[in-house]
Amino acid sequence: MKTLNLVPIKPNLTFIGKQKFFFIISVLFLVVSIGSLLTRSLNYGIDFQGGIMIEIRTTQTGNLAQMRNLLSDLKLGEISLQEFGEPTDFLIRIQKQDGGEEAQQKAVEKVKASLPPDVEYRRTEFVGPKVSDELFRDGVLAVIFAIIGILAYIWFRFEWQFGLGAIIALCHDVLTTVGIFSLIGLEFNLSTVAAILTIAGYSINDTVVVYDRVRENLRKYKSMPLTELLNNSINETLSRTVMTSLTTLLALGSLYILGGEVIRGFSFGMIWGVLVGTYSSVCLAVPLLLYLNVDRGTGTDDAKIS
Amino acid sequence: MVYFAKWKVVLILAIVGLGFLFAAPNLFDEKATNDFPGFFPHKQVNLGLDLRGGSHLLLEVKVEAVVRERLNSLVDGVRIALRREKIRYKRLGNRGRSVFVTILQADKVDLAKSLLADIEKGFDVTVDGSRVSVRPNKEGLREIRDAAVAQSIEIVRRRIDETGTKEPTIQRQGEDRILLQLPGVDDPERVKRLLGRTAKMTFHLLDLDGSIEEAMEGRVPPGSLLLPSIDNNRGGNKDQPRHYLVLKRVAVGGDHLVDSQPSFDNRTNEPVVSFRFDTAGGKRFADVTRKNVNKPFAIVLDNKVVSAPVIREPILGGSGQISGGFTTEEANDLALLLRAGALPAPLVILEERTVGPGLGADSIAAGKVASIIGLVFVVVFMVIVYGLFGIFADIALIVNMVLIVSVLSALQATLTLPGIAGIVLTIGMAVDANVLVFERIREEVRAGRTPISAIDAGYSRAISTIIDANLTTLIAAVILFQFGSGPIKGFAVTLMIGIITSMFTAIMLTRLLVAGWIRRSRPTKVPI
Numbered sequence: 001m002k003t004l005n006l007v008p009i010k011p012n013l014t015f016i017g018k019q020k021f022f023f024i025i026s027v028l029f030l031v032v033s034i035g036s037l038l039t040r041s042l043n044y045g046i047d048f049q050g051g052i053m054i055e056i057r058t059t060q061t062g063n064l065a066q067m068r069n070l071l072s073d074l075k076l077g078e079i080s081l082q083e084f085g086e087p088t089d090f091l092i093r094i095q096k097q098d099g100g101e102e103a104q105q106k107a108v109e110k111v112k113a114s115l116p117p118d119v120e121y122r123r124t125e126f127v128g129p130k131v132s133d134e135l136f137r138d139g140v141l142a143v144i145f146a147i148i149g150i151l152a153y154i155w156f157r158f159e160w161q162f163g164l165g166a167i168i169a170l171c172h173d174v175l176t177t178v179g180i181f182s183l184i185g186l187e188f189n190l191s192t193v194a195a196i197l198t199i200a201g202y203s204i205n206d207t208v209v210v211y212d213r214v215r216e217n218l219r220k221y222k223s224m225p226l227t228e229l230l231n232n233s234i235n236e237t238l239s240r241t242v243m244t245s246l247t248t249l250l251a252l253g254s255l256y257i258l259g260g261e262v263i264r265g266f267s268f269g270m271i272w273g274v275l276v277g278t279y280s281s282v283c284l285a286v287p288l289l290l291y292l293n294v295d296r297g298t299g300t301d302d303a304k305i306s
Numbered sequence: 307m308v309y310f311a312k313w314k315v316v317l318i319l320a321i322v323g324l325g326f327l328f329a330a331p332n333l334f335d336e337k338a339t340n341d342f343p344g345f346f347p348h349k350q351v352n353l354g355l356d357l358r359g360g361s362h363l364l365l366e367v368k369v370e371a372v373v374r375e376r377l378n379s380l381v382d383g384v385r386i387a388l389r390r391e392k393i394r395y396k397r398l399g400n401r402g403r404s405v406f407v408t409i410l411q412a413d414k415v416d417l418a419k420s421l422l423a424d425i426e427k428g429f430d431v432t433v434d435g436s437r438v439s440v441r442p443n444k445e446g447l448r449e450i451r452d453a454a455v456a457q458s459i460e461i462v463r464r465r466i467d468e469t470g471t472k473e474p475t476i477q478r479q480g481e482d483r484i485l486l487q488l489p490g491v492d493d494p495e496r497v498k499r500l501l502g503r504t505a506k507m508t509f510h511l512l513d514l515d516g517s518i519e520e521a522m523e524g525r526v527p528p529g530s531l532l533l534p535s536i537d538n539n540r541g542g543n544k545d546q547p548r549h550y551l552v553l554k555r556v557a558v559g560g561d562h563l564v565d566s567q568p569s570f571d572n573r574t575n576e577p578v579v580s581f582r583f584d585t586a587g588g589k590r591f592a593d594v595t596r597k598n599v600n601k602p603f604a605i606v607l608d609n610k611v612v613s614a615p616v617i618r619e620p621i622l623g624g625s626g627q628i629s630g631g632f633t634t635e636e637a638n639d640l641a642l643l644l645r646a647g648a649l650p651a652p653l654v655i656l657e658e659r660t661v662g663p664g665l666g667a668d669s670i671a672a673g674k675v676a677s678i679i680g681l682v683f684v685v686v687f688m689v690i691v692y693g694l695f696g697i698f699a700d701i702a703l704i705v706n707m708v709l710i711v712s713v714l715s716a717l718q719a720t721l722t723l724p725g726i727a728g729i730v731l732t733i734g735m736a737v738d739a740n741v742l743v744f745e746r747i748r749e750e751v752r753a754g755r756t757p758i759s760a761i762d763a764g765y766s767r768a769i770s771t772i773i774d775a776n777l778t779t780l781i782a783a784v785i786l787f788q789f790g791s792g793p794i795k796g797f798a799v800t801l802m803i804g805i806i807t808s809m810f811t812a813i814m815l816t817r818l819l820v821a822g823w824i825r826r827s828r829p830t831k832v833p834i
Contacts, residue, residue, distance in 0.1 A: 003693040003834060055665065101366075101654045105498065108658075112495065121493065122665035126658040131364060135791065142789035149781040157774060191724055194786055194794045198731065198801065201782035205775040209742065212771045240745040243691065244738045247684045251734030254680035255727055260672035262356075262665075263727055270731065 006246070007239040016231040019287035026172055026284055029276075033179020042182050045189030046125060048139065050096035050132035052108055055123035056115065057089050064090075070114055076107050085261035089122070101128040123262075139193040143174070146197050150204050158211060161292035166207045169285035173203040173276045180272055191266040199273030202248075206241065206281040213237045214286065218296065226294065230286050238282070245278045310821055318814050322705055328712035351714045354722035356793050357670050359663035360489040364656045365462070365501065367482045371651040372454045373403065373442065376426075380405050380440060383425045393418050404441040412436060451482055454650045459484055462653070464646035465500050483656070492662040496639075501653050503608055505643035507560030510552040510604045511594070512614060518551050529554050536610040536630060550611045552604045557594045562587025566644035568637040571629055577637035580627040581644060588624025596620040605630075607640075659792070673726035680730050681707070688737060692744050695834045698819045699740040702811040706736050709807040710800065719803075722796030732804030738775065739812030742768040747834055757832045758824060765817060772813065780805050 015022075046053050064081065067090065071079045077095045084091040092111065097103040104126050112121070127135070147170065154163040177199055181188050214233040221229060249271060256267035328347045331339045339348040355362050377400040384407055388395050394410040395418075407422075409415045418438055423431045428446025432439050442450065459476055462484060466474045475487040491497060513530040521532045531554050566581040583591055594603070595617050604614040605628050612630040632640065661669075685703065688696035710729060714721055747764030755763060780802065787798035823829075 003696075004691045006691060057664065101656055105502075105655055109495070120662060120664055121660070122662045124494075124658065124660040126655075128654075128656045130366075131657040138789045138791070142785055145789070146782045146785040149785055150778050153778060153781060190791070190794050191797075194724060194790065194797050197782045197786045198779070201779035202735070204778040205738075208774045208778060209771055212774060236749065237745075239748075240741050243741045243745070244735070247687060247737050247741070248731070248734035250683040250687060251680035251730050254683060255676045255730045257676075258672060258679055259676040259727065259730070260669055260723075262669060263672075263723055266724065266727055 005239065006242050011235045011238055013235060013238070014231060015234045015282060016227045016287055016290065019283075019290065022283040022287060026280070029176045029179070030172065032183065033176050036179055036182040040182050040185070042178070042188040043185045045187045045192075046093070046127045046132070047189040048132055048136045050104075050127050050129045052092075052094040052104060052111070053123070053125045054092045054094075054108070054111060054121065055084060055089065056092065057086075057120040057122055058116075059118050060088065067115075071111065074107075074110050074114055076110065089261075096129060096132075101130070104128055135190060139190065142193060143196060143200075146200050147171075147174075150200060154204070154208075157208075158215070159295060161289060161294050162211050162215070164292055165285045165288040166204060166211065168288060169207050169280040170200055170203050172280050172284060173199055173273060176276050177269060177273050181269065186265055186268065189265070191263070192269055195266050195269035195273065198270060199277060202274060203277035203280060206244075206277050207285045209240065210234060210237050210281050210286055214289065218294070222296065226290060226296075230289060234282055234286055241278060241282060245274055248274050310818060314814075315818065318818055321810070322709075322815065325705065325709040325712040328716045329708045332711055332715060347716065349715045349718060351711060351721050352718050353670075354720045354725070354793060354796055355487060355489060355659070355666075356661050356723045357666050357673075357721065357726075358489055359492055359661050359666035360487065361491040361494040361497065361658065361660040362792065363486040363488070363494065363498070363501075363658050364479070365484040365486060365653045366656050367451075367455050367458045367484065367650075368652045368654060369451045369454050369482050372450055373447070374400075376442070376450060377403070377405055380426065380429070384422060384440070387421045387425060388418065391417065391421060393421075404439045406437060406439045409436050409438060455482055455484065457650045458653065461647050461649050462486065462501060465642065466497065468642045468646055469497060469500065471497075484653070490663070492660065494658065494660050498655060498658075500639060500643065501655070503643060504649040504652050505560075505640075505646070506608055506648040507563070507644060508556045508606045509558040509591070509594070510555070510606055511557055511598060512602045512604055513551040513553050514601065516551045518549055521551050522549065526551070533604070533606060533609055533611050536607065536612050550604055550614055552606065552611070557603065558583065558587055558590050560644065560648055562590070563644055566641045568634070568641040569627070571627070574629075576629060577632045577634045578627045578629040579632070579637050579641045579644065580625065582625040585624070591624060591626070592620060592622045596622075669723050669726075673723065673730075677726065677730050677733065680733050684733055684737060688740075692740075693833050694823070695740075695744050695747075695820070698816045698823075699737055699744070699812075701819060702740065702816045703733065703736055705815060706732070706804070706807050706811045709811070710803050713803045713807065714800070719799045720796050721800070722793035724793045725796035725800040728797045728800030728804060732801065732808060735779070736804065736808035736812070739768075739772045739808060740816055742772055742775075743812070743816075744834055747832060751832050751834070757829050760832060761820060761824070765813075769813065772809065776805050776809055 064083070068081050071081060071092065076097065079095070080093045082091050083089065094107055094111065097107050108124065108126055147167070150170065151163065151167055154166050158166070174196055177196055181192060210233060213236055214230060217224075217229050217233050252267055252271045252274065256264060256271060259267060331342070331348050331350050336350060339350065342348045381398060381400055384405060385398060388407070393414045395407050396410060398407040400406070409418045415433060415436060415438065419431050419433050422438060422440050428442055428449050429440050430443045455478055459478060463476050466476065466486070466488070471488050471491055473489055475485070477485050479485045488494065488497065513527065516527040516530050518532070521527070521530070526532050531552050533550050533552055535548050535550065537548070562583045564582050564584045566579055569578055569580050570576065571578045599617050599619060602614045602616045605612045612628060628640070681703070685700045688699050690696070692699065707729070710732065743764050746768045747760050750760035750763045751757070783798050783801040783805065787795055787802065790798050
């Protein structure tokens with residue numbers, strides 16, 4: 001059986017040497033992300049902001065303008081109405097009402113009473129102010145603890161230079177993912193946090209594989225210049241990096257296209273994260289080692305290579 | 307690497323076999339699994355509410371209301387205790403979470419203190435000059451709270467059971483919350499309406515001496531209460547008075563009710579609720595009605611007057627009926643509420659997530675299609691890239707899917723829509739371990755090793771990388787499980803299971819397949 005080499009057997013691409021170019025791109029990414037976060041903030045879903053979300057299916061192609069009038073007559077503050085997947089499906093989002101949990105329930109009843117009786121309620125979600133505050137706090141804590149947990153593992157498993165490089169790459173991936181959500185105004189909710197944590201895991205996973213090879217080569221070739229050694233390490237693992245990213249993207253692409261409207265934001269975040277995570281482990285994490293004063297050692301300690 | 311100890315082979319095959327066995331029930335109809343022989347596993351994957359449709363409600367028990375009630379009764383207790391000992395006092399009342407009283411006889415302050423300390427457990431008594439205050443301490447508050455939440459859960463359970471919801475989950479969450487999961491409920495409005503009422507019913511005599519006009523201006527006679535009519539909410543009957551002045555004293559309490567049913571009035575045919583008291587309640591009701599013939603009495607529900615009929619004759623049988631201009635549905639609901647009993651405190655809905663059966667079914671269908679197409683893509687891709695070894699990896703991948711399903715079924719973990727996403731993600735990432743090994747083997751072959759030694763080196767060198775890489779994702783998944791809620795927890799669960807099963811299939815199963823192939827075909831070249 002003939003097999004396929006996705007990447008030429010000895011790619012010998014120059015990654016190290018172009019690192020300034022990569023750094024500029026990454027810094028640009030980060031500046032845009034942070035700038036967007038500061039100026040546009042995030043389009044928080046009801047999970048983190050409180051409020052009401054109702055997904056309905058109408059019997060015929062709904063009249064968007066008519067429905068919009070109907071809803072704005074209720075005077076419930078900001079209401080957004082959008083088509084959701086199918087021309088008969090609509091998503092109604094209502095801002096958090098003043099006056100605690102009871103007021104939110106009243107608003108749900110009002111909306112349901114104003115819509116025609118033959119409407120199918122596919123989803124009704126309501127998050128009160130108390131719960132949304134807690135979910136927000138838990139979300140932030142989860143991201144922080146995940147980063148600390150991964151940091152602890154890396155610190156235990158690698159020398160500090162590698163740990164620092166991996167964490168910079170990780171933060172880069174997390175920040176740019178949050179940034180893209182801010183930039184294109186995609187809804188940021190609980191499943192986005194799940195996507196971000198998974199991206200954090202994936203990003204480190206990818207970085208660890210390349211770093212493992214760097215470490216192995218550092219022990220094998222004591223006199224090879226660091227630039228060449230790092231470049232070789234990237235090239236040796238490049239086919240694996242590309243292969244795993246591709247299979248993951250194949251699965252995620254299938255989820256994005258076929259998995260339904262509810263989960264599309266999640267799949268989008270994951271696809272973006274895999275792309276950025278792959279880029280950052282190759283073009284950011286490894287070149288960073290050049291500046292982190294990697295310990296070349298002098299001994300013949302090969303015991304840790306397995 | 308080529309040689310596998312026999313027990314290892316048996317163990318690996320046994321795990322795979324068990325996986326298929328535990329996953330098998332999911333291929334059958336749920337009813338069919340009941341006919342399986344006893345030794346055969348019959349648990350299916352437990353679908354979350356977002357997939358099977360249903361309603362998730364998070365409720366909060368307003369414990370503060372119970373505390374206030376307890377303080378009110380404590381005020382009465384203090385009054386009785388002080389009067390019995392003939393201690394003179396002034397300014398008895400409650401403010402915030404304390405009951406205050408000023409003792410006028412300086413030499414009796416200590417006596418008062420010890421008296422008040424004995425009234426109820428869980429309260430602290432402090433003295434400041436002549437002022438004595440009683441307030442619940444930490445344990446006291448906790449006891450009040452725990453009792454209120456436990457009783458609320460019981461009442462909620464009874465009310466939900468009455469609606470005919472199958473397999474509801476009702477559990478306490480945190481200090482004062484109740485989590486309610488109602489599979490199959492797609493319009494929870496009725497449930498919410500039923501839970502939104504405390505349904506505390508009492509019977510009072512009307513205060514016929516006081517003037518409603520004066521009471522409306524704020525001069526309510528002591529010992530009386532000004533209560534609105536329930537009609538005010540419905541904007542209904544204009545002829546009915548909108549407020550009633552009733553005696554504070556409860557003639558008969560709703561806790562004496564033993565049964566209530568919706569029915570129709572014999573004469574007017576309007577929907578009514580008929581009720582029956584227990585023996586003690588019946589006796590009291592008979593006494594009250596006998597002494598107050600031709601006077602009106604009020605039926606009060608949650609501080610609103612449902613109706614105030616005139617007593618035509620003594621009611622001795624211990625049963626009666628309430629008519630309040632109900633619709634049939636209202637009569638049904640009220641009867642249900644009275645049967646189930648009153649909540650000790652109001653409930654507030656903090657969070658609701660309801661998914662209709664249509665969306666749930668669509669999500670399952672979409673998840674299935676996405677998983678299968680994703681799987682096919684990856685399977686084909688692996689064969690194109692790695693040939694025979696790709697087939698080995700594919701077998702492992704499919705076994706991996708079976709193992710995930712079997713673990714989900716056996717542990718009865720809940721599969722949610724994000725959980726399906728976790729499985730699809732695992733499809734993509736599970737092959738990573740094999741990719742690492744295969745790429746390594748390719749390198750070793752290129753370095754000039756013989757096939758067997760290349761394969762051997764490929765496995766042994768890749769293993770630490772595989773473990774490193776998977777552990778980091780596992781850390782993220784565990785933290786997500788810890789902090790996530792509902793559907794997101796489902797994602798963390800499938801991700802964790804997926805990571806563990808994929809490590810098993812990649813490191814053990816494919817290796818076994820490769821070893822078997824080597825032993826059979828003694829290759830001179832690695833087809834990779």
